[in-house]
Amino acid sequence: MRSLALWLVLLAAAATAGDRDPAAYVVVDGVSIPEPLTGAPGDAARGAAVAADPARGGCLACHRGAAALDGVGSRLDAGRLRLMVVNYALVDPGVAKPAYYDIPDADGHDDAAPLPETRLTAGDVEDVVAWLATLTE
16 A cells, blocks of 8 residues: 555656656747647636746736736737747847746747746646637627
């Protein structure tokens, strides 16, 4: 029984570590990451939770609630939303906003200080993109 518990802990740790492994992405024309970072579609409910969680996305701390993002799903496609979540500095280098999912040189830039680990998982990014896409009014 004890070995089963240890096996389950190791399995959970491996799954979590695998989810944190950065997926490569391609920025197209400097404005979009058209391909999802995962093989599964994002979940809007989980994305809303990530956006609200200050330890993860924390989006609503600066955007002052979902109302500040009203209509973003109508104005921007998923590829543009994905790029903005991954690393907003690729959209507007003058804005002081952290990269939530950046990996060295994936964006074609020689990052001076590559992140040692991503703040969000690839699944988190897709969940946040799915949530943002629902904000159409």
